[in-house]
Amino acid sequence: MTPAGPAPSSRRSSALVGAGILCSRVAGLVRERVIASQFATGFAADAFRAALRIPNLLQNLLGEGVLSASFIPVYARLLAEGDEEEAGRLAGAVAGLLAATAAVLIVIGVVFARPLTAVLAAGYTGERFELTVTLVRILTPSIGVLVLSAWCLGVLNSHRRFFLSYVAPVLWNVAQIAVLVAAATQGLSQSSLAVALAWGAVAGAVLQLGVQLPAVRSLVRPLRLSLRARRASVRTVLRRFGPAVAGRGVVQVSAYLDLLLASFLATGAVAALGYAQVFYLLPISLFAMSVAAAELPELSRLDSPETTADPDSPVETPAGEATVSHGWLRGRLEEGLARVAFFVVPTAAVYLVLGDLVVAALLQTGRFGPQDTRLVWYVLAGLSVGLVATTASRVLQSGLYALGDTRSPATIAAVRVALTVVLGVVLMLQLDRVAITGPGPSGLDLVGDLPAWAPVPLGLRDGTAAGDLRLGAVGLA
Numbered sequence: 001m002t003p004a005g006p007a008p009s010s011r012r013s014s015a016l017v018g019a020g021i022l023c024s025r026v027a028g029l030v031r032e033r034v035i036a037s038q039f040a041t042g043f044a045a046d047a048f049r050a051a052l053r054i055p056n057l058l059q060n061l062l063g064e065g066v067l068s069a070s071f072i073p074v075y076a077r078l079l080a081e082g083d084e085e086e087a088g089r090l091a092g093a094v095a096g097l098l099a100a101t102a103a104v105l106i107v108i109g110v111v112f113a114r115p116l117t118a119v120l121a122a123g124y125t126g127e128r129f130e131l132t133v134t135l136v137r138i139l140t141p142s143i144g145v146l147v148l149s150a151w152c153l154g155v156l157n158s159h160r161r162f163f164l165s166y167v168a169p170v171l172w173n174v175a176q177i178a179v180l181v182a183a184a185t186q187g188l189s190q191s192s193l194a195v196a197l198a199w200g201a202v203a204g205a206v207l208q209l210g211v212q213l214p215a216v217r218s219l220v221r222p223l224r225l226s227l228r229a230r231r232a233s234v235r236t237v238l239r240r241f242g243p244a245v246a247g248r249g250v251v252q253v254s255a256y257l258d259l260l261l262a263s264f265l266a267t268g269a270v271a272a273l274g275y276a277q278v279f280y281l282l283p284i285s286l287f288a289m290s291v292a293a294a295e296l297p298e299l300s301r302l303d304s305p306e307t308t309a310d311p312d313s314p315v316e317t318p319a320g321e322a323t324v325s326h327g328w329l330r331g332r333l334e335e336g337l338a339r340v341a342f343f344v345v346p347t348a349a350v351y352l353v354l355g356d357l358v359v360a361a362l363l364q365t366g367r368f369g370p371q372d373t374r375l376v377w378y379v380l381a382g383l384s385v386g387l388v389a390t391t392a393s394r395v396l397q398s399g400l401y402a403l404g405d406t407r408s409p410a411t412i413a414a415v416r417v418a419l420t421v422v423l424g425v426v427l428m429l430q431l432d433r434v435a436i437t438g439p440g441p442s443g444l445d446l447v448g449d450l451p452a453w454a455p456v457p458l459g460l461r462d463g464t465a466a467g468d469l470r471l472g473a474v475g476l477a
Helices: 010-039 043-062 064-080 084-111 113-120 126-158 163-167 169-184 190-219 232-262 269-300 318-363 370-384 387-402 407-432 440-453 455-460
Strands: none
Touching: 010 043, 010 163, 010 169, 010 190, 010 269, 010 318, 043 084, 043 113, 043 126, 043 190, 043 232, 043 269, 064 084, 064 126, 064 232, 064 387, 084 113, 084 126, 084 232, 113 126, 113 232, 126 163, 126 190, 163 169, 163 190, 169 190, 232 269, 232 407, 269 318, 269 370, 269 387, 318 370, 318 387, 387 407
16 A cells, blocks of 8 residues: 655645646536526426435435545544555445445435435426436436545545545536537437436546546555455444434435425526535635645544654643644644635625626526526525635534544534524525515525524534634634
8 A cells, every 4th residue: 555645735735625626616617507508597407406416415425525524534544653454454345335335325216216306306396307307317326436436535635645536526527518518419308408418427427436546546455345344443434424424414404405495486496506506615615625625634643643743743741642732733723714714705705796797707608598697696695695604614624523523513514404494494485575586595595504604603612622713713703
C-alpha cells in the first residue's frame, strides 16, 4: 500500500478539492443549461428531478457524507500510525459491505418503484407519474455505482489525493450532456428525451467510478473485497455508521418533505427546486466542502503519532495531550470557517439581489423563458437565507467526525427537520396563493433554510473540543 505521504498545507489541499469541484460544477452548469433548453419547467423536468431524488436516498445514506463520518477518520488514522496492512483490510471490507448493502436496496428500489413514487411524489398523476416510475427504475441501479465512487473518494482523500475524486463527476455530467444533445437531434418527445437523459446518467456513473478505480488500486495493494465485519477497525466503522446513517436519514426526511410538498404544487415546482439547488450547492461545494474534505483526514490524525509529533501541536505529557491537540483542532476549524465565510457571504447577497440575472445568464435558452427564470429565482432567494449557516455547519461537522462524534450532527439535523415540519406546509401554501406566478416553492425552501441556522449555535456550544469556537470566525459577530 502506498503511504499517505507528507502532510500538505491546509490551503493547498482545499485548493485541490476546490479545483476539482469547480471543474465538476462548471460541467454541471452546462448540463443544467442543456436540460433547461429542452425541458424548461415542464412535466418531463418535474419527472426527471423527482426520479433523480428518489434513488438518491440510497446514495446519500451510504455515500460520501456517511463515509466521511465513519470510514475516513478510522482509515486515515491507521495510515498515520503506519498500519497499512490493517488499513487495506478495512478498505476492502467497507467496499464489500457497501456493495452488498447497495445491491439489496437497488433490487428493492427497482421492484417497488411504483409505490415509492406514489408515496414520495404523492401529488403526481397521469403521464408525469408514469414517467417518474420509469425513470426511477432506470436510475436506481446507478446509485450502487455512485456509492462505490464515494468509497473511492474516501480512500483517495485519506491518501491526500484530493483532485481526482472531485473532478471525476465531470464525466457524469458530460455523459448526460452528450446523450441529451444526441437525442434532441432525433426529434423525440419530451418523455423519450427524459428517458435518454436517465440512461446518460447511468453511463456517467459508470465512467465516474471507472476513472477512480486505477488510482485506488495503486494505493491499496492488495485490494480484496470482503464481508468480514469482525475486525476491530471494521467494528469501529460500523459503530459510527449507525448514527451517521441516522443523521443522514434525518436530513433526507427534510429533502423528501420538500419533494412531497412540491409535488402538490403546480407543474414546474419540482423542476424549479432542482434548478435552484444547482446554484445553491455551488458555493457549498466550492468553499465549504473543499475545506471540510481537506481538513477531515488531517483532523482525524489528531491522536496519531504523526500529529503528536507535529511542532504545531507539541505534546509533552499524556495529561496535556488532549488540551494542546484540541487547541490545534479549534485553530484549524476557525481558519476554515473564516475562509468559507469570506466567499459565501457575498455569494448569498448576490443570489438574493441579483439572482434573476444569474439564472437568466446561465439557463434562459430554448424552452426556458423569463417566467421560468423568475420562478427559479424565487426558490434560490429562499435557499440563500440559510446559505451561510449551511456552509458553516459543514465545516463544524468535520471537527465532530474527526473526534468520532457522529451523534451530535444527527441530533442537530433532527432539530432542523422538526422546525422545517412545523413551519413548512403553512408558508408554502400561503405563498402559492400570491398573484405572482408560482412563489410556492420559494416558501418551501425559505422555511427549509430558516431552520438551517439552528445547527450553528448548537454546534458552537457543543461540549466537545469542536465547540468553543469564536463566532467571529464565521463572520457573524
